[in-house]
Amino acid sequence: MKALIDRIKREKGKILIFTHENPDADGIGSMLALYEFLKNEGKDVECAMKDPAPAILDFLPNIDKIKKLPNEKTYDLAILVDAAGAFRAGTKINAKEIIRIDHHIGGNKESNYDFIDTYAPSTTFLVAKILRYWNEEKINSNIATNLYTGLLTDTGSFRYNNVDDEAFEMAEFLVKKGADPTYIANMIYERNKLSTIKLLQLTLSTLKLYAEGKIASLIVERKYLHETGALEEETEGFVNYARSIDGVEIAFIMIQKEDPDLWRVSIRGKGNIDVREIAEYFGGGGHRDAAGCRIRGKKEEVLNKLVERAKQQLEKELNISYSTI
């Protein structure tokens, strides 16, 4: 960690902090925490990304400071947070050197200063470790709020299998530094739109189980968005209702795109089945427990393909035959 900090300290030129396209709270929180800390250290620093921030993150300190990519600038140093490689920015970055700070499995090596810990609960956890090592005194409540938000969301409110005693130690530290856990949880989880609840109700009405209850499906047709006035981003997390059912090992949600024959699919597992292999079969990717892909076709056709491929995965990993189910 010292070498990484020394490298950033040495930089007298222009620094960019950036994250992946379709950014989430962990990417944005990491970016904004690092941004304010480096700014306070007197660095010539900017943060930028390709897509706008989700509306739900409007409360994050300094969210209005994020600039838009691509831009024409050349940076002396770029710090990529929460992404498997600079390619994940979804646009070109002009930088003499890139450092990657991330907790995803695999991905690119960007430089000798990369800081990758795949056991970390969030990228903000890693940024927090760096900043505590650098100068704990300079972590203010803005920075703590950004860091805590990524920790909260990437652990599913301290429920996922990336939570350990160190995650709680970090949460304690960040609360002591001024992060307000109730305020942040309210901002993230208690500002649903009426349209989201209506869309959830329609989506839950599509719930189906297969393979003796080990597979669960949900479908969001485009017309549901029109009926409820909801945006596609409001489907975030819906797949977890299918996943949460006792006995379900593979849950997926099919979301119809503007092109009615194109479906965005999110697949979730509970640790027993590698759902990434299912996503990869359809040209997608992700993690063992959370993966995604896009599939072309009519609704029933896509649904059947997914269920069949999911059954194959169950057969392969649980050594049971579902061919007759």
Add this chain to the structure above:
Amino acid sequence: MKALIDRIKREKGKILIFTHENPDADGIGSMLALYEFLKNEGKDVECAMKDPAPAILDFLPNIDKIKKLPNEKTYDLAILVDAAGAFRAGTKINAKEIIRIDHHIGGNKESNYDFIDTYAPSTTFLVAKILRYWNEEKINSNIATNLYTGLLTDTGSFRYNNVDDEAFEMAEFLVKKGADPTYIANMIYERNKLSTIKLLQLTLSTLKLYAEGKIASLIVERKYLHETGALEEETEGFVNYARSIDGVEIAFIMIQKEDPDLWRVSIRGKGNIDVREIAEYFGGGGHRDAAGCRIRGKKEEVLNKLVERAKQQLEKELNISYSTI
């Protein structure tokens, strides 16, 4: 705390640990943690309660050791956990002395050894403090699991306004002592029944807003339970979907009892409105943010009464008139 521990240490006779009727994870977790600790200290200890434990808590270590109240025994010492007074047991207790360990506001003083801290996130947090002071070494993974479960559930997975740095410090400690946060979260949150999701879908279809979106209602008719095969206890937490909507200050759910003209009502607030006053108006009670009552009447009649009383509370606390809405 020392006096309390010394009092328990002194006791050579029969000890009962008990909690409130319709028990929850915090009451049961507190009871079981204290039970195993005192048993390991060589005490003649039992734990008992009036109602059976919710099925979802079947994973708690020693859950099968809980006995049923009432019984004919006389105890030398009874320790009441997570309840505002021995009356909350819902049945008679024969004990020479009762000690109360609790985090609820108000309630009875049972003895000079009571340990009440209304700022504690959970009663298991208080039991954990006692056991750490008593002998930290003797907190094993069974005890830690029971204590962590109460902390998790009573803070709504570290989201409610009772969470602070000390809650996270305690979570870290309990994880170090063997509580598995992912396993426990999965047991609590990832074992939904299919019937629960179906019931949720029907319940969400009843969502209505009033008073410019500041009041939200949900209704569970008895026939929904019959249609889905769900039990009434599966409605637990449903009211939070109404509460989670941006702008909602008062959310309530009406659950029809077997007697079709009797409704159990749960009311939730977001800190700005004292919903307990609404519940008290109808003869119920609770906390500022979470209260309940029972109301007799036809569906529309009860709904209208609740909405009108909720509007009055808004008018009183926000100084706005909703009489014309």
